[in-house]
Amino acid sequence: MHTAARLGLFAAGAAAVFTVALVAAPLVIPADASAAWTSNEDDHMDTIDTAHGDHADAAASADDVRGLAVSHAGYTLTDLSAPVSAGERGAIEFRLADAAGEPVTDYEIAHDKALHLIVVRSDGANFRHVHPETDGDGRWTIPFAFDAAGTYRVFADFVPTGHGETVTLTSTIDVAGAFAPEPRVEDVTSTTVDGLTVELDGALVAGGESELTFTVTRDGEPVTTLEPYLGAYGHLVALRQGDLAYLHVHPMGEPGDGVTEPGPEISFMATAPTAGRYLLYLDLQLDGVVRSVPFVLTATEGATDAAGGAPHDDAGSHDDAGTHGEGD
Numbered sequence: 001m002h003t004a005a006r007l008g009l010f011a012a013g014a015a016a017v018f019t020v021a022l023v024a025a026p027l028v029i030p031a032d033a034s035a036a037w038t039s040n041e042d043d044h045m046d047t048i049d050t051a052h053g054d055h056a057d058a059a060a061s062a063d064d065v066r067g068l069a070v071s072h073a074g075y076t077l078t079d080l081s082a083p084v085s086a087g088e089r090g091a092i093e094f095r096l097a098d099a100a101g102e103p104v105t106d107y108e109i110a111h112d113k114a115l116h117l118i119v120v121r122s123d124g125a126n127f128r129h130v131h132p133e134t135d136g137d138g139r140w141t142i143p144f145a146f147d148a149a150g151t152y153r154v155f156a157d158f159v160p161t162g163h164g165e166t167v168t169l170t171s172t173i174d175v176a177g178a179f180a181p182e183p184r185v186e187d188v189t190s191t192t193v194d195g196l197t198v199e200l201d202g203a204l205v206a207g208g209e210s211e212l213t214f215t216v217t218r219d220g221e222p223v224t225t226l227e228p229y230l231g232a233y234g235h236l237v238a239l240r241q242g243d244l245a246y247l248h249v250h251p252m253g254e255p256g257d258g259v260t261e262p263g264p265e266i267s268f269m270a271t272a273p274t275a276g277r278y279l280l281y282l283d284l285q286l287d288g289v290v291r292s293v294p295f296v297l298t299a300t301e302g303a304t305d306a307a308g309g310a311p312h313d314d315a316g317s318h319d320d321a322g323t324h325g326e327g328d
Helices: 003-027 031-039 041-052 054-063
Strands: 075-081 090-097 115-121 128-130 139-144 150-160 167-175 190-193 196-201 209-218 235-240 248-251 265-271 276-286 289-300
Touching: 075 150, 075 167, 090 150, 090 167, 115 139, 190 289, 196 276, 196 289, 209 276, 235 248, 235 265
Parallel strands: none
Antiparallel strands: 075 090, 090 139, 115 128, 115 150, 150 167, 190 196, 196 209, 209 265, 235 276, 248 265, 276 289
């Protein structure tokens, strides 16, 4: 065989072996190597941050969302049980464990509660914000019945004592029955619930903090007698449509601070990690009744400075306003 022909066959064989190696590689990664990569994620991100500056900061900010995992920051939501059919009365029960598998028993009070539980169907329907009771040994329970079938997400929002920040863990519950998904709608900035009309003013900008103001009226008249609920005149939960990740939201002002009025306006600072559609749920209390008022808002891409830095919202940024999670 000619030398050129032999070289051609050798090259073709080498290419084939290289291709097989690429395809097979994910299947034969040693377990200890995979674990090492996982354990070194933070160190790797530190290296990226140093090398790429503002671009890495922007990426980290975009990924800094809560409510996407059953286990996070050394804490795990486990032993979840709930009614399995629409209309069935029962209870939602779950346990919170630390990294050693021990029950989490000590919590800091956030918004008047040790734990907030959000229950919402994957299409954003049937939102509920409730507060289970604990047996003191890591298990939480609340009586519950699902009004409609579908797959639901539950979010446990809490601050473990000594941890210093909010942890949001999530899991899913499948509820049997005839499923009728809610159609996706355009932005909703005006909603009427039980005779109360709430108007939303403000815009979400990806990568920046924005002010959202809700104005409450009844029969065309401003409502100025809102009652404190969870330490504020309103409580806002915001979820990214699609994966239901939490936005960072916190109220501006609180009852009794000498500045914040009990209506008609309720204001929040919200940070959207990415552009896209978001589902907002405003809880407010009037005449002893808590009402959940839903909205839909689209976050736009933020402006980028001349140096190519992170997106920002010139109109909505506040240097003195911290960025906190919904339960912070």
